[in-house]
Every structure is written in C-alpha cells, then in structure tokens.
Amino acid sequence: MATNALRSLWAEPRPARPSDRRPRDWALVAVLICWSVLEAALREDMAPLPLLLVAVLAVVAPLPWRRTHPLVVSAVAFGTVTVVDLVRVLTGSQGTLPSSVAATLLITYALFRWGSGREAASGLGVILLWLAITCVAETGSVAEMVAGYAFFLFAAALGAAIRYRTKIRVRDIDQAKARERELLARELHDTVAHHVSGIAIQAQAGRAVAASHPERAIEALAVIEDAATRTLTELRAIVGVLRSAQDTEFAPRPSVAEVERFATEGRTRPRVEVRLSGELDDLSPAVGAAIYRLAQESVTNARRHARHATRVTVAVTGDTDQVRLTVDDDGSAAGGRAPAGYGLVGMRERAALLGGTFHAGPAAARGWRVEAVLPRTGAPR
Known part of the structure; x- marks a missing residue:
C-alpha cells in the first residue's frame, strides 16, 4: 500500500491552469531587492557583498516564473545558495540576507503547490541538500537547525495542502455540475419527451385516418395542439428556473392526484x-x-x-x-x-x-x- 501511495504521488500531474506572471510578482521582486541592498549597506557582519548580491538576484529574479516552472526556479535558486554556502564554509564568512530566505520559502511553497510529483520530489532533494550545507555554514545550535528545517517543511506542507484542497474543491464542483445535468436531463426526458412522443403518435394516427375519417384527424390535431401547449409551458418553467439566480427547485411540482390526467x-x-x-x-x-x-x-x-x-x-x-x-x-x-x-x-x-x-x-x-x-x-x- 505504501509503495502504491508513493507511486501515485510520483505520478501526480501538475495542477491545471497555473497563474502566469502578474504585476504584483514584479513588485515583490523589487521590494526584496531593495530590502537586500538596504540590509547589505547597514550590516557589517556579512559575507562578501558581491557574493550575497549574486545569491539574492539568483533567488529573487526567477520568482515571477515560480508557478509555471517551479522545478527550474527551485534548481536555480537553491543551487545558487548552495554554492554560496559552500564558499562561506570554505572561507569561514558568516551572515546571510533574510530577503533571500523569504524568497526561498516562497519558492518551496510554489514547488509543492504547482509542481508535478516528480518535480516536487526532485526539488525537495535539492532543498534538503542546501539545508544540510547551510546549517554547517551558519554554525548554529541544534534548535536553530531544527527550526530551519521546520520552516521549509511547513512551507512545503502548506503548498501541498492548498493544492489538494483546491483539487477537492474542483472535484466537488464537477460532481455538483454532473448531478445538475442528470437532474435536468431527467426532467426534460420526463416532461418534454413525454409530450413530444404523444405529439408524434397523434400525428401518425391523424395521417393514417385523414383520408377516410377527416373528423378523427381534426381530433388528433386538437390533441397535438394541447400537448404542444403543455410542452411549451413546462419548457418555460424549466428555463425560468435555470435563469433564476436563486436556489430554487423545479416548480410547480405535479402530484399524485394529477396521475388521473393520463x-x-x-x-x-x-x-x-x-x-x-x-x-x-x-x-x-x-x-x-x-x-x-x-x-x-x-x-x-x-x-x-x-x-x-x-x-x-x-x-x-x-x-x-x-x-x-x-x-x-x-x-x-x-x-x-x-x-x-x-x-x-x-x-x-x-x-x-x-x-x-x-x-x-x-x-x-x-x-x-x-x-x-x-x-x-x-x-x-
């Protein structure tokens, strides 16, 4: 069972119709870059400034494409910060820009919100590798390391939860539409089809007796007229219900007493x-x-x-x-x-x-x- 569940997650396709780049994405990029430049100018306990700016640009600049190309954006962003942290480990420098950390959290969320199962699994491997290296580069306590992992795992879990919540909502809407179509089809068949069948039968009978018994043909035409009038009335009632914005049922409803009309x-x-x-x-x-x-x-x-x-x-x-x-x-x-x-x-x-x-x-x-x-x-x- 566990193997089947993993295979199902691995084969999970991308969600349909991901949002394309929006003006607010570019605004977010601008805000994060300005934040990074300001913090780099004010703080002194930082790694080499050119290295940090390269890392910020590599993480922040791809953000507008995080929904349509989540794995590529994750690979570029986390691959770059991994290289930066390796340099920090070798040179012994400290300090990172919180703006780049915020951007990586957004990318992690987008990877599990918009990526396929294969993309999410591959991206998670890159993220976990970077987390292991950055924990060494930061030389923090065990609690800080656990908190770092928890932040990124929470972002991943949040993306997956919203993804499946949306998927369930779309499925429920599709099921509701299918039930409404079945109800409409049943009502149309039981009302309109009944009268149209009667019209066809009476038309055939009238045609058969028109030459020998014209009076019976006239009776058949009267029955056809009555059935056509009822059909039009019921069609108007159904269309009125469909056009109404209120939650209402098909009305008026026939009752048992009306069975005698047959x-x-x-x-x-x-x-x-x-x-x-x-x-x-x-x-x-x-x-x-x-x-x-x-x-x-x-x-x-x-x-x-x-x-x-x-x-x-x-x-x-x-x-x-x-x-x-x-x-x-x-x-x-x-x-x-x-x-x-x-x-x-x-x-x-x-x-x-x-x-x-x-x-x-x-x-x-x-x-x-x-x-x-x-x-x-x-x-x-």
Missing part, C-alpha cells in the same frame, strides 16, 4: 385506465412528483413500444409507510421491447434517490409491468 376515453388506443386507492394524502412533494413522473414515462413507453396493446392500467396504492405504483399493459411480447434507454435509467434513478425500489419487465401472463415502491416521506437527504 386516463383516456375508450376510442383512444391503447386505452389508459387509472385507479387511485389507499392513503394518498400528505405525501412528500418529492414522492408525489416522482409517482407522477414514473407513471407518465410508463404510459409513454407503453404507447410507443407495446405492440397490439389495447389497455394500459395505472394503479397507485398508498398505505401508512409507502406508496406503490404499478403500470400494466396487454401488449404482445413478440419481438420483445425496445432496449433500455434513458427513460428506464431515469426512472430507476428517481426511485433510488427517494429510497424506493423500481422494476420493469415482462408480466407473468402477458404484456409489460412497471412497479415502483416509494416511502411516503422519501429518503433522507
């Missing part, structure tokens, strides 16, 4: 019969809307795919704990049904989100049965 007269084939029984009052709005959508999609599927069907029966029964929906048709099983599409997927998801069960398949005797059982109050969110 019932048709005997002259329409297949005839749809609706039966509501039991305790259907005080249902959760989400459960009522789900029963309506499940019944709607089931009736649409029966009209489209049930060959030679003459009757579709929709039954909704409620008791103290749950509500049950069954939709049966007497269509022919010859040739099977159409393969499972987005409709069945959306129905199954809708039932699962509310803590219910869903099943669709051939009935025992003839035709096709859809059955869903939902708790009255829905699943806890």
